Amino acid sequence: MLTYLIRRFLYAIPILVGVNLITFGLFFVVNTPDDMARMQLGAKRVTPEAIAKWKAERGYDKPLLWNAEAQGLAKATDTIFVDKSLSMFVFDFGTSEDGRDIMTEIRTRMGPSLAIAVPVFILGLWAAVTFALLLVFFRGTYLDFAGVVLCVAMMSISSLFYIIGGQWLVSKVWHLVPISGLGAGLDAARFLILPVIISVVGGLGGAARWYRTIFLEECNRDYVRTARAKGLSELAVLFRHVLKNAMIPILTGVVVLIPSLFLGSLLIESFFGIPGLGSYTIDAIGAQDFAVVRAMVFIGSVLYIVGLWLTDISYTLVDPRIRLS
């Protein structure tokens, strides 16, 4: 078990190297720092001096991979690749366009992102499982059919509609909660409740339908028939047997998402003005702040790989039949 986990952990390193190479290729080879400088400076102020100054300020004035002018080992290390790409492995992301350290920024913004993402994750899972169980309990009836239709309809509505519509109705028409922003301490709950509810509702349709198929698959198994045959009530069958067994694919399916909760939600955070990592990313994309986008790509992949790792562990924990080798 331990050796397996260590091996999986080591397996992550080549993947991260791959991610690193892709981002390096995208940000420095496909588009040279000169292009970035031109884009940032705008068409009017582009002079060779301005570009050189912009590059020097950000350390982009070095050669990409091989510094022929340097001495000794510095030939290979005094380059953009080492400075900007390899340094990400020690979580040194440099500074953003407005001169702030990206890592400090990420640390302070993680809190608000988690404050939304964690409740959404838990409540969303709970709501979808409940709804799906309800549909399975009434399977084959018109109620089930109507529920599935509702799920498909909810899936077909754009997430933008949930956000815009919800914000308009609850905040603007009913004046129940503030439109946007984030308060300190317990006051924050007032700001967070609407985005959380909207995210849960927005994700309910797809998740509930998916869980319903998993539950239905479980219901056709032999052990369920046995459970019914020995006289268990339908509710007992559903809760004691079906739910437990169906949670294996559901849990292992969502575990991979847990680390990514740190990244927050792009749309929700930017609509509700929550200073989390999602809105940070959106702002960076809008301002074409390449350093921040690069950092977020790297962190995102690290979290995803951690998620895969956790998935492997959770498989063994919830299903003792699986032996890792």
Next chain:
Amino acid sequence: MKFVLLWSDALFFLLLAACLGGIWWARRNPQLAAAWRDVGRSRVGVAGAAVLLCFVAIAFLDSLHYRERLPQAPGVAEAQAQFGIEVLSALDALLAKQKTQTEKTYSAPLATHLFAKESRSDGQGRDFPRLKFGGRHLGDAGDRDADVFKRVAGGAVGGLAAGLLLALVARRYLRPRADWFAWNALLWTLTLILIGSGILAALMPYYHVLGTDKVGQDVLYLTLKSVRTALLIGTLTTLSMLPAALLLGIVAGYRGGWIDDAIQYLYTVLNSIPGVLLIAASILMMQVVIDTHPEWFSTAAERADARLLSLCVIMGVTSWTGLCRLLRAETLKLRELEYVQAAQAFGVSGFSIMARHILPNVMHIVMISVVMDFSGLVLAEAVLSYVGIGVDPTTISFGTMINMARMELAREPMVWWSLVAAFCFMFVLVLAANLFADVVRDAFDPRGRAS
């Protein structure tokens, strides 16, 4: 008039041709024909397909592009005709009134007056001015309700009549030839669509049916133009990733060994980058490339088209991994089957086995994933355009419409029609696609049929 074939048009036509070819092929293949028959039997599937076909028809009209010939300048030889810089489509020509008759700013659906007060020309205070186009034929704006009612009733009756005629013809001549087909669902859907388009056709020459947006453009026109963008993104994205996914998935599954490891490594790397961020990074880069090479594109439409296609390709690159993994798993299973082993024993080359024996047997997975991905991609386009990494801001799409309209809810009084129009059309399109996709999956997925 000079025809213009944009790259996306060519791909769209290619896709339509491929669909027709697929239908022809399915007719000769009894298994495929049986699966499609299951789709045709399903009322939901037929209704969804009918709605989708209407959207495809709109997109098709919108893909016939041309550049208008400018009036001949005196003294210029006939051979040196000048063409307008704007690329128009057949849909633009059909909706010429909607396209050209713009107002000054917002006006409500079916309005006769502008939404904002303006100083009167005679200097007597401020008033809502009459629209230049909407309700112009009315002498007194108070007659509007009666006029609208008259036209709606006329259009609805016309649409209903056309629907009934269609139903009569279909029942008399088509139904006996294929009585397993869900004709009723098809006819009901078509009749509803005909009634709707009849009403629109009756109102459109006289009103802005869905109002106008901030710069006075007709919202209905914008929505209809958005359909093409949505369909293109929903289909071309999957299409652009198909060759890579098919090749790598099948090769990985069939060859195994280090090739399998390498391909798995590639898709794990791509998969581990959060999709939105990879798209954002790629689009930002693409933007720089397009900006630094203005000489590649002779019109703005071509530039927007290049960005649309690059968006499709980039979204394809981020999403091919799922299909690749499915194909690899299926090939792993097929590789062990008797017929493949028989082919191996006969000394058939690996390439032929993959092309002749494995590829046809994984096509149902491709089919299912094409239709299943469609709706998600349409929804994703709107979100990406909101984030600013979607289509070119000059391309009319649901995303750009929503993006422009989202601040309008905060206005007092509220401007709701652009948002509602975009969301409603998108909802209908995505719902139809979702329902159709479900039916197709049930028909083609052998696992689903067993239960």
